[in-house]
Amino acid sequence: MKTRVPYAREFLYQILGEVIKAGVTTFNNPDTIGYTLSSEFGQLIADIKANTSGIEHVIISTHCAYLTSGAHAGARQLELTTNGIGERVGNASLWEVEEYSGLRVQPHKAIVGANAFAHESGIHQSVTYQ
Helix, strand or coil, rough: CCCCCCCHHHHHHHHHHHHHCCCCEEEEEEEECCCCHHHHHHHHHHHHHCCCHHHHHEEEEEECCHHHHHHHHCCCCCCCCCCCCCCCCCCCECCCHHHHHCCCCCCCCCCCCCCCCCCCCCCCCCCCCC
């Protein structure tokens, strides 16, 4: 006779509920290889919050490339890198600080790259064809 294995999400909620009863105060949900899509990761955090008994007493932590999705869904602890040091693909980089790390920041890097504010009014053109 085969034993029915619980659906993975339901099993996750059940196990989390049990470890919370045992005294866990922080739950870390990693995606260390950056496999999960942003929307999937955010939905997972939201589902955990909605379906896990006692989760309101636990800090949900994320260790992933899509930390904003996790934060929007309710994660309160975000694990980041500085200039990508120490990570492969699974953590979002906080801000690049080449002065201290010795690693060059790409000029076209959003927000902190040298070209980030190299925009002048009038560069964009609107062309209408008739």
